[in-house]
Amino acid sequence: MTDAILSIRGLRKAYASGTEALKAVDLDIRRGEIFALLGPNGAGKTTLINIVCGIVTPSGGTVLVDGKDHLEDYRHARSRIGLVPQELTTDAFESVLSTVTFSRGLFGKRRDPAKIETLLKRLSLWDKRKAKMMELSGGMKRRVMIAKALSHEPDILFLDEPTAGVDVELRRDMWDIVRKLKSDGTTIILTTHYIEEAEEMADRVGVISRGELIAAEDKHVLMQKLGRKTLKLTLAEPMAEIPGELAEWNLELEDEGHILCYRFDTNAEKTGVPSLLRRVSDLGIGFKDLSTRQSSLEDIFVGLVHEERAK
Numbered sequence: 001m002t003d004a005i006l007s008i009r010g011l012r013k014a015y016a017s018g019t020e021a022l023k024a025v026d027l028d029i030r031r032g033e034i035f036a037l038l039g040p041n042g043a044g045k046t047t048l049i050n051i052v053c054g055i056v057t058p059s060g061g062t063v064l065v066d067g068k069d070h071l072e073d074y075r076h077a078r079s080r081i082g083l084v085p086q087e088l089t090t091d092a093f094e095s096v097l098s099t100v101t102f103s104r105g106l107f108g109k110r111r112d113p114a115k116i117e118t119l120l121k122r123l124s125l126w127d128k129r130k131a132k133m134m135e136l137s138g139g140m141k142r143r144v145m146i147a148k149a150l151s152h153e154p155d156i157l158f159l160d161e162p163t164a165g166v167d168v169e170l171r172r173d174m175w176d177i178v179r180k181l182k183s184d185g186t187t188i189i190l191t192t193h194y195i196e197e198a199e200e201m202a203d204r205v206g207v208i209s210r211g212e213l214i215a216a217e218d219k220h221v222l223m224q225k226l227g228r229k230t231l232k233l234t235l236a237e238p239m240a241e242i243p244g245e246l247a248e249w250n251l252e253l254e255d256e257g258h259i260l261c262y263r264f265d266t267n268a269e270k271t272g273v274p275s276l277l278r279r280v281s282d283l284g285i286g287f288k289d290l291s292t293r294q295s296s297l298e299d300i301f302v303g304l305v306h307e308e309r310a311k
């Protein structure tokens, strides 16, 4: 891939316990994109992030950060990458300003109060700079975690479950922040259990299941490729069972026989919709309403992971 800021090849991890958390993962992250990594619990998402961030040692494979090996040139890798871990870890008695300033120092960067001020303002934390961490709300604490991760001016930001357990309003707030970071040119890789989050934010989506990357696609392509539509006919009269003449469409009845459902592949040359409607009309079946719904990323995700498990 051209212009990959992160290039992962054959990445493997077997923990001492024998768990094979990653099995030869290949993945390229494009400069400036938001990439959402989805997967069920224990799929290997955190392991992948932790390897790239230098916290876990891989059992095999390579990671190039802007062309440089992340182990051979680990200082370069660390300076380019920021990580917001799943758990909020901050010193309760420190002020916002000093905790973020301290983080920058950890990366060997010289003090730069103006940069920290800009960062805190961008995250709407400037007014709270003197507050102690323990005085902040959960949402503010999360912002501080992001400020810490960005304090050394990395251009790749990993967010591991950025909105786990937060309410809807806070989640939207977090999405706004992430979008703002992207528009500033930061490349963002996030893991999430909220598929809505990936649907809302990501340019591309990767699905990891049992240590294998089973899909990595442009979000819209993925949704189009694997998406199905459901046609629902709200019947004038409820139906006890589906007539044999409609058997070829594999229809289902919902809502105690009031709704007739037809699932079809949007990419098929013949969707079967016109012929179904003709047959329904020939049989004198009346309907009051008709609607179609595109399958969501969630439907696709569940389908993919389910298929993989069945193998």
Ligand SMILES: Nc1ncnc2c1ncn2[C@@H]1O[C@H](COP(=O)(O)OP(=O)(O)OP(=O)(O)O)[C@@H](O)[C@H]1O
Pocket (backbone or CB within 6 Å): 015, 016, 017, 019, 020, 021, 039, 040, 041, 042, 043, 044, 045, 046, 047, 048
């Ligand atoms: N330090 C460790 N030692 C042994 N096994 C581990 C260790 N860390 C993770 N694992 C195992 O590796 C597998 C992948 O775990 P990982 O935390 O990467 O998954 P995940 O996709 O991030 O899950 P979650 O969504 O629950 O955070 C799991 O089976 C997990 O139990």
